Amino acid sequence: MNNQSTENISGEDWTMVIRPKRHLLELDLKEIWRYRDLIYLFVKRDFVAKYKQTVLGPLWFIIQPLLTTLMFTVVFGKIAGIPTEGLPNILFYLSGIVGWNYFATCLNETSATFITNASIFGKVYFPRLTLPVSIVVSSLITFVIQFVFLIAFIIFYAFRGVSIQIGPEVLLVPVLVIMMAGLGLGFGIIISSMTTKYRDLLHLVKFGVQLWMYATPIIYPLSEIPEKYKPYVIANPMTPVIETFKTAMLGVGEVNYMHLLYSLGFTVGILAIGIIVFNKVEKNFMDTV
Amino acid sequence: MPKTVIELEDIAKQYRLGVVGTGTLSHDLNRWWARFRGKEDPTKKISASNELSKVDTKFVWALKDINLEVSEGTVLGIVGKNGAGKSTMLKLLSRVTGPTTGEIRVRGRIASLLEVGTGFHPELTGRENIFLNGAILGMTRKEIDRKFDEIVEFSGVKKYIGTPVKRYSSGMYVRLAFAVAAHLESEILIVDEVLAVGDAEFQKRAIGKMKDVSTSGRTVLFVSHNLTAVEQLCNKAVLMQNGTITMDGQVGDILEAYRKSSLEIGEVKPYGTNQVEFISYSINDLNGNEIKEIKLGDSFKVLANIKFNEDVESTDLSLDVRNDSNEFISHVTNMDDQFFIAENKRGEQKTIEITLKNFSLAPGIYYISLWLGNMYGTFNYLENCLRLSVKQGEAFIQRNYPFDKRSRAVLQSSWEQKSD
Numbered sequence: 038m039n040n041q042s043t044e045n046i047s048g049e050d051w052t053m054v055i056r057p058k059r060h061l062l063e064l065d066l067k068e069i070w071r072y073r074d075l076i077y078l079f080v081k082r083d084f085v086a087k088y089k090q091t092v093l094g095p096l097w098f099i100i101q102p103l104l105t106t107l108m109f110t111v112v113f114g115k116i117a118g119i120p121t122e123g124l125p126n127i128l129f130y131l132s133g134i135v136g137w138n139y140f141a142t143c144l145n146e147t148s149a150t151f152i153t154n155a156s157i158f159g160k161v162y163f164p165r166l167t168l169p170v171s172i173v174v175s176s177l178i179t180f181v182i183q184f185v186f187l188i189a190f191i192i193f194y195a196f197r198g199v200s201i202q203i204g205p206e207v208l209l210v211p212v213l214v215i216m217m218a219g220l221g222l223g224f225g226i227i228i229s230s231m232t233t234k235y236r237d238l239l240h241l242v243k244f245g246v247q248l249w250m251y252a253t254p255i256i257y258p259l260s261e262i263p264e265k266y267k268p269y270v271i272a273n274p275m276t277p278v279i280e281t282f283k284t285a286m287l288g289v290g291e292v293n294y295m296h297l298l299y300s301l302g303f304t305v306g307i308l309a310i311g312i313i314v315f316n317k318v319e320k321n322f323m324d325t326v
Numbered sequence: 327m328p329k330t331v332i333e334l335e336d337i338a339k340q341y342r343l344g345v346v347g348t349g350t351l352s353h354d355l356n357r358w359w360a361r362f363r364g365k366e367d368p369t370k371k372i373s374a375s376n377e378l379s380k381v382d383t384k385f386v387w388a389l390k391d392i393n394l395e396v397s398e399g400t401v402l403g404i405v406g407k408n409g410a411g412k413s414t415m416l417k418l419l420s421r422v423t424g425p426t427t428g429e430i431r432v433r434g435r436i437a438s439l440l441e442v443g444t445g446f447h448p449e450l451t452g453r454e455n456i457f458l459n460g461a462i463l464g465m466t467r468k469e470i471d472r473k474f475d476e477i478v479e480f481s482g483v484k485k486y487i488g489t490p491v492k493r494y495s496s497g498m499y500v501r502l503a504f505a506v507a508a509h510l511e512s513e514i515l516i517v518d519e520v521l522a523v524g525d526a527e528f529q530k531r532a533i534g535k536m537k538d539v540s541t542s543g544r545t546v547l548f549v550s551h552n553l554t555a556v557e558q559l560c561n562k563a564v565l566m567q568n569g570t571i572t573m574d575g576q577v578g579d580i581l582e583a584y585r586k587s588s589l590e591i592g593e594v595k596p597y598g599t600n601q602v603e604f605i606s607y608s609i610n611d612l613n614g615n616e617i618k619e620i621k622l623g624d625s626f627k628v629l630a631n632i633k634f635n636e637d638v639e640s641t642d643l644s645l646d647v648r649n650d651s652n653e654f655i656s657h658v659t660n661m662d663d664q665f666f667i668a669e670n671k672r673g674e675q676k677t678i679e680i681t682l683k684n685f686s687l688a689p690g691i692y693y694i695s696l697w698l699g700n701m702y703g704t705f706n707y708l709e710n711c712l713r714l715s716v717k718q719g720e721a722f723i724q725r726n727y728p729f730d731k732r733s734r735a736v737l738q739s740s741w742e743q744k745s746d
Contacts, residue, residue, distance in 0.1 A: 050433065052433055054432075055421065056425075056429050057425050074467040079458075086449040320424040
């Protein structure tokens with residue numbers, strides 16, 4: 038449609054040139070860095086606004102995973118009797134839930150970026166990627182609180198005589214957290230970019246993530262899966278992440294570094310695709326929303 | 327010679343009508359499946375029965391052939407009717423959406439103010455919102471820190487700066503929002519109609535602040551329907567019509583041309599779902615003769631023939647009156663007279679007669695817009711589709727010299743002397 042971008046403007050000191058189409062890989066990540074104050078303020082907003090006028094405030098960060106854990110303990114531990122590698126049910130579920138929650142929140146919330154912020158996006162420009170990034174950061178705060186809570190539980194059980202062997206994998210925890218965030222963000226912004234055209238996806242995401250949880254070893258250990266089906270479960274990029282996370286925290290699980298490497302590759306890939314797609318869509322999405 | 331800070335070259339923006347907003351995955355899947363089987367596009371077939379299908383694949387040029395250079399320190403007023411492309415142009419400049427063709431070159435930082443209070447969060451305090459809003463508009467925290475006291479001072483809500491803004495009155499809210507925007511430090515400022523909010527006192531202050539900004543050597547692009555504000559603020563102006571810039575020059579000339587052009591009824595662009603539509607409409611005297619002119623105090627009728635393209639339980643009809651500066655004057659609806667247009671069958675046509683009694687707005691030119699719809703949306707909206715000229719006459723006021731031009735409406739009076 039246009040091929041005039043070849044015009045030589047290098048002689049002039051323009052600070053900004055707006056052209057119809059951006060090159061696919063023309064990412065301005067520096068710009069996001071310039072807007073880091075905005076990311077900080079978005080994080081603060083999310084954090085403050087979420088618990089204003091609630092009685093329990095930030096306690097909700099802990100109540101939610103705790104109640105989920107108790108429910109899993111009753112349903113899957115007591116009634117269904119799914120084994121948890123000899124550990125107390127609560128510890129086993131809680132560690133899985135804390136890890137999964139971070140990924141799921143990142144995915145769920147970033148996937149609505151364009152739709153929920155359409156009114157702001159329609160009025161002012163700032164690098165759109167700042168919003169999903171701020172969601173990842175504010176969810177990280179939630180994760181850290183829940184993580185500390187998990188450690189408290191582990192210590193509590195350790196004192197009561199449950200033998201918990203924290204493996205050397207514990208050093209990998211920061212990497213695992215980054216992978217959870219990366220996978221959630223990557224999938225989230227891809228879906229977000231597609232929701233500008235297909236609203237249906239928004240409905241799909243909510244329960245899609247729920248179903249996905251059952252395909253990830255949260256309520257069951259990977260070792261309980263019959264060999265025949267294992268490759269399918271491991272193909273899920275979240276499986277090695279969660280399994281390694283559990284091994285790091287509780288000392289039980291199957292760590293396979295090849296699988297983890299596969300997950301890492303998957304994370305990098307999905308994140309790269311996500312950023313490229315998001316970057317392409319953000320420019321004109323106001324015309325379709 | 328001041329240097330050019332904004333340059334627009336062959337800018338055009340195309341919108342696709344009809345397709346917008348209907349994008350659900352199922353539609354597209356349906357379409358692919360139909361194409362795969364070699365059948366006709368099913369979504370096309372469904373909509374073929376109504377008018378909208380004609381628009382379905384139609385492209386509309388919201389902007390065409392825009393070439394413009396703005397030099398440093400210019401306060402440029404952009405005037406034009408609704409739909410002339412002013413807002414689209416500002417959207418392109420503020421990077422909310424991209425152009426279809428062409429190139430925009432800018433020197434310096436742009437801050438755009440298409441709305442006051444963008445991103446304000448009701449739960450946050452005034453202080454927190456100043457920082458958030460400032461950052462959204464492109465300021466860093468340091469800059470906001472430096473300007474914080476000034477912003478609070480200007481907004482006049484110092485006492486409530488630690489209160490969540492949801493507890494603010496709407497006036498306080500707008501003042502705070504404008505205060506943040508007014509303290510932006512960008513070289514180029516883009517402003518759209520924001521002065522239309524707030525009370526008269528605040529508007530005065532806002533215009534004053536804008537004047538300060540413009541005399542400080544910064545470049546301002548200002549879109550407004552408030553011609554007085556444009557006259558006061560701008561030192562250059564452009565006139566936009568149907569997506570192009572038709573005139574570029576001195577403010578006085580442009581405003582005169584704009585006033586003249588707005589006297590004619592342009593092409594009326596219908597808007598809405600078209601479930602019900604206007605077939606014909608006219609202004610008539612009480613005897614049923616079509617007229618274009620009345621005398622002050624006369625009663626007249628607006629006749630609207632409407633057609634139902636679908637079964638519609640009930641529809642409301644309303645009529646807006648605007649003056650020749652496109653200022654909203656009055657609104658009349660069927661509900662005013664407890665009149666209902668109900669039980670309408672597809673294909674049916676009805677003629678609705680609206681009598682406006684003793685017209686008492688000041689002599690001048692008025693435009694009437696017609697609207698059909700219900701609480702869920704608009705069926706058919708025709709903006710400024712009728713023009714009415716009101717002469718002074720003798721029926722209502724009997725002075726033998728022209729009525730004062732500053733007046734908006736006419737109060738009927740009777741006089742007598744009391745004997746003591």
